Amino acid sequence: AQSVTQPDIHITVSEGASLELRCNYSYGATPYLFWYVQSPGQGLQLLLKYFSGDTLVQGIKGFEAEFKRSQSSFNLRKPSVHWSDAAEYFCAVGGGTSYGKLTFGQGTILTVHP
């Protein structure tokens, strides 16, 4: 069965600091990996996705993520955080045989201090 673990429930950073959100997955085949962001009271918006090819993927809002198969990880990074990045972030995994069914992590809440 596929699973996703986001070890950090809550992270606080100062505006302008760098950010890394951790995501570890379990999946028996080549995974499809996603990062979504959810602002309070809103639906989820896709930040970036990995299917194949270059293991460093660029997304919207200056985010990037690196797929490391040997570590079963797909960590999200941003070099300089803005106050508007405060939100909840979800990592998700899917695969070909699961036909679009995504398994989400528990989420990481990001707080940004001015």
Add this chain to the structure above:
Amino acid sequence: NAGVTQTPKFQVLKTGQSMTLQCAQDMNHNSMYWYRQDPGMGLRLIYYSASEGTTDKGEVPNGYNVSRLNKREFSLRLESAAPSQTSVYFCASSERGGPNEQFFGPGTRLTVL
């Protein structure tokens, strides 16, 4: 182009009451999904529809039924609501399964008393 829309936005039910959550997408997507979101548990798949005319159970289907009315619409029904069904419900759609991005609606916040 509204994307994925959901109605209602908020609902309060008493235990045992029934209701239907509506979802529609205007992106001509084949696949549609219903999730529930609970604090600290991420999103969990309730039901999905890979294509018009098909539906399948997800991770937490008990207490729910779905109808894929047509390609655009996918409804979720609670026949006899229970307090454990208090949650935020999200509908999503994608062009088809596999690696395609899922687009999410704004959610329905449901409270069962």
